[in-house]
Amino acid sequence: MLSLRELSITRGQGAAGHAVHLPRLELATGEVMAVVGPSGCGKSTLLEAIGLLLTPTALERFTLGSERTDLTALLQARNERALAEIRSRDLGFLLQSGGLLPFLSVRDNIALPRRLLGMPIHSERVAHACDVLGLEPLLDKRPGALSIGERQRTAFVRAMAHEPRLLLADEPTAALDPQAGERLFGLIVSLVQELQMAALVVSHDLALVTHFQLPRLAATLTPGGCRFAPDT
């Protein structure tokens, strides 16, 4: 589903710069991989780069999907139009910045990606996700009237509503109690398998990562930055 070689990103400049390096990543269809490491090592940076939101300082290969769409040249040339199309169609984002639209109800926030892509608004999978995550009673509320955890659950359903190929989730359970966190992780694992997607999930919750037996992409600090590698 995803194949990456020699990805480097630098945040900041000079001595204050932080370099993030990922020599190799293979994500299979149906696979959920946890991204783990200490605070500030570069987990969000890595997710943003894989989400085509940052321009890498180096990149040897990046392909997505079974037909191996080649993103390397698009990123190197910063082909914004093509990148935006791939981002909205093939990727689902649940980033730390949240990003729910305050003037839309929960229902309309969740419907937005499908509406923008011209897909039918009703989806059994979205309805099921709302049911499992207890969002049904909240559908007519606006984000400002929700708790942080309710917003996080809404943002998750919106991130997967258009059935992207790759879900990128940054600490999706940070504001949830243990039971809600386990429900959300369980839903991610089952949806990714059911929809033949893949997911990268940043998490500090190692108990959940262990409970769901997720493979890990683990950070090792290096001078001036951090290196990520599958934890075997």
Ligand SMILES: Nc1ncnc2c1ncn2[C@@H]1O[C@H](COP(=O)(O)OP(=O)(O)OP(=O)(O)O)[C@@H](O)[C@H]1O
């Ligand atoms: N927009 C930015 N501009 C410059 N530097 C940044 C930017 N965002 C993050 N950084 C720096 O890049 C490094 C990696 O940050 P990042 O947010 O990716 O780490 P993280 O592992 O996700 O941290 P946390 O677990 O605390 O969320 C940090 O040193 C941070 O200060």
